[in-house]
Amino acid sequence: KAGTKDGRITMRRYNAATTSSEDLKAVLQRPSQKSTEMIMGIVNPIIKEVRIGGDKALLGYTHKFEKATSLTSPVLKAPYPQSLMDLPPETIEAIDISFENIRKFHAAQKEETLQVETMPGVVCTRFARPIERVGLYVPGGTAVLPSTALMLESIVLAGGAQAVAAMAYGTESVSKVDKILGPGNQFVTAAKMYVSNDTNAGVSIDMPAGPSEVLVIADKEANPAFVASDLLSQAEHGVDSQVILIAIDLSEKELLAIEDELHKQAMALPRVDIVRGAIEHSVTLVVKDIKEAMELSNDYAPEHLILQLKDAPSVVALVENAGSVFIGQWTPESVGDYSAGVNHSLPTYGYAKQYSGVNLGSYVKHITSSQLTAQGLRNVGGAVMQLAKVEELEAHRRAVSLRIKYMDDNEL
Ligand code: HSO
Ligand code: ZN
Numbered sequence: 519k520a521g522t523k524d525g526r527i528t529m530r531r532y533n534a535a536t537t538s539s540e541d542l543k544a545v546l547q548r549p550s551q552k553s554t555e556m557i558m559g560i561v562n563p564i565i566k567e568v569r570i571g572g573d574k575a576l577l578g579y580t581h582k583f584e585k586a587t588s589l590t591s592p593v594l595k596a597p598y599p600q601s602l603m604d605l606p607p608e609t610i611e612a613i614d615i616s617f618e619n620i621r622k623f624h625a626a627q628k629e630e631t632l633q634v635e636t637m638p639g640v641v642c643t644r645f646a647r648p649i650e651r652v653g654l655y656v657p658g659g660t661a662v663l664p665s666t667a668l669m670l671e672s673i674v675l676a677g678g679a680q681a682v683a684a685m686a687y688g689t690e691s692v693s694k695v696d697k698i699l700g701p702g703n704q705f706v707t708a709a710k711m712y713v714s715n716d717t718n719a720g721v722s723i724d725m726p727a728g729p730s731e732v733l734v735i736a737d738k739e740a741n742p743a744f745v746a747s748d749l750l751s752q753a754e755h756g757v758d759s760q761v762i763l764i765a766i767d768l769s770e771k772e773l774l775a776i777e778d779e780l781h782k783q784a785m786a787l788p789r790v791d792i793v794r795g796a797i798e799h800s801v802t803l804v805v806k807d808i809k810e811a812m813e814l815s816n817d818y819a820p821e822h823l824i825l826q827l828k829d830a831p832s833v834v835a836l837v838e839n840a841g842s843v844f845i846g847q848w849t850p851e852s853v854g855d856y857s858a859g860v861n862h863s864l865p866t867y868g869y870a871k872q873y874s875g876v877n878l879g880s881y882v883k884h885i886t887s888s889q890l891t892a893q894g895l896r897n898v899g900g901a902v903m904q905l906a907k908v909e910e911l912e913a914h915r916r917a918v919s920l921r922i923k924y925m926d927d928n929e930l
Contacts, residue, residue, distance in 0.1 A: 527784040527797050528777050529749075529763065534805040534814070542803070546818050548867055549758050549799045551728060557708040565683040565712055572689035579680035586675070592684065593691045594673040616857040623859035627878035639894025646882040651693065653685035655700030655710075677702075679709035686713035686721045699724040699876055701863055724880055728867025729758035732851055733820035733840075735811050735833075736776070737766040740826035744847055746779035748824050749800070750793060751852050753784075757795025762818065763802040764811045766827075773802065812836040819870040822851050841870045892930050895921060 532545055567575040573592055581587045605613075631645040657677070674681060674692050682702075688694030698710055698721060710723040732752035736745045749761040765773060784793045805811050812833070815823060819839035827833055830846040837843055841864030844851055854860045864875035874880075890898070899918045906915035924930070 527781045527790075527794055529761070529780070529797055529800045529802045531773065531802040531804065534803055534810060542814070543817075545801050545803070546762065546814065548728065548731070548760060551758075552704060554708070557704050558712070561679040561705055561708045561712060564679040565686075565709055568680050568683035568689065569687045572684075573691050576676055576680050576684045576689055576692070579678065580676050583678055583680075584676075589675055591691060592674055592676050592689070594675055596672075612857070619857055619859035620861070624861070624878050637894065637897045639891035639896075640898050641889050641894075643887045644884050645887070646879075646884055648882055649697050651695040651697075652881060653695035653698045653700075655681065655685075655698060655702050655706060657700065657702045657706065677706075679705050682706060682709035682713060686716075686719040695721065697722045697724070697880075699863065699880060701727050724863065724876055725865050725873040726867075726869055727865070728869070729760065730755045730866055731760040731762070731820055732822040732824060733762040733764065733815055733818060734824040734826060735764045735766065735808075735815060736768070736826040737808075737828055738768060738772060739828040741847060742772070742775040742779045743783070744850070745776050745826055746783050748826075748844075748850055749780060750783055750787065751850065751855075752822065753793045753796035753800065754787060754789040755792075755796070757792055759796040761796060761800040762820070763800075764814060765802060765804045766808060766811055767806055768804060773804070776802075808833060808836070815840070819865075819868045821864045821866040821870060822854070824849070824851060839871045841865050841875050892925055896925070 530545075532542070534542060537545070564579060568579070571578075576592050577589065580589055580592065629646055631643055633641065633643045635641050653674075655677075672693075674684060676684060676692075682698060684692040685695045685698055698713070702710070707727045711726060713719045713721050714723045730752060732748065734745055734748050745763065749763060752759055752761050763776070765776070768776075780797075784790055784797070787793055803814060805814065808827070816836075816838040821841040822844065823837065823840040823842070824844040825833050826847055834843060834845060842854055842860055842862075844854060855862045861876045864870070865873035895918065899922055902918050903915045906912070906918075
């Protein structure tokens with residue numbers, strides 16, 4: 519049952535037909551994370567210190583944790599030093615292609631004002647306005663990306679809980695933001711949760727986050743090498759990543775073909791040791807049909823769902839919970855990670871049940887409006903006055919009744 523028995527990199531395998539539903543649930547548990555109290559115990563003092571000490575505290579932690587002791591200011595402003603802008607032309611081209619696809623897809627998400635006349639003379643609208651100041655957390659970066667520079671007015675050279683605190687409260691040189699977006703490790707997530715709960719900060723966050731994961735659903739038509747490569751591209755992210763394969767009605771021979779590919783491809787990867795860690799808490803589930811596969815997938819609510827199925831597009835209708843769906847054999851997760859145009863900041867750890875990935879809507883808030891004519895107020899006024907009466911809020915009732923009396927007196 520071990521994940522990497524005898525040095526062979528292989529996922530534990532279960533057959534849904536012979537496994538109880540409780541056991542199936544247990545098998546699909548995410549790897550447990552460090553206790554919230556422990557993480558908060560480390561994160562709280564850092565946030566407090568940055569909140570009070572500003573730049574000096576932020577730099578202190580950057581020197582300590584990032585070992586960037588030569589850094590004298592936490593903020594990098596344009597024009598950027600040429601040394602940071604010198605990139606190989608093929609990298610510039612890759613960034614430009616990805617940037618343009620991401621821009622195109624997100625620009626198309628812009629909504630028109632929604633307007634509905636709910637009753638004659640009662641017009642309600644909903645329109646979006648940008649959140650003024652947004653802080654984007656870019657994890658793990660020692661490199662400064664030109665694409666990131668394009669999206670931000672200034673770059674904060676900091677990471678971890680201290681960077682989150684600096685953006686939430688502002689420091690002498692880091693401006694305070696209204697919302698913080700972007701993935702990070704457990705400390706970053708804890709700091710984001712902390713500041714979003716602090717009414718003194720007045721800041722919201724995109725979503726809670728946990729380790730990254732992928733769920734691949736494959737049938738007999740799927741190419742074993744493709745399936746294995748998708749599982750591995752998620753497994754190489756971190757030892758806490760989880761990869762799940764749901765195999766629909768595959769024979770022992772077909773399962774072995776995938777397992778052989780997984781082992782062979784994994785052994786050739788530079789990050790094989792990380793892969794080994796991730797595979798240890800990853801599983802293959804064999805099910806009888808697509809219905810059973812989708813029930814398990816929707817219950818697991820994967821960050822990434824890959825459909826390597828004969829008729830993959832038709833299965834999308836059955837997806838209830840997932841961060842992003844990759845449809846068919848020519849759509850590996852890596853295209854979405856980098857260049858297709860979809861966003862790769864997605865809900866993990868089962869949060870796809872209630873959260874969306876980052877999208878244009880993450881950067882706006884919605885405002886509603888209503889505008890009534892005199893006749894409109896006559897039409898809806900009775901309902902308003904009756905409910906105000908039920909709630910015994912007399913001022914509310916009179917705000918309508920005195921207007922209607924005014925209309926009557928003035929023959930409006
Ligand atoms: N798969 C990651 C995103 C990423 N992959 C960035 C490569 N670079 C999100 O789950
Ligand atoms: Zn990735």
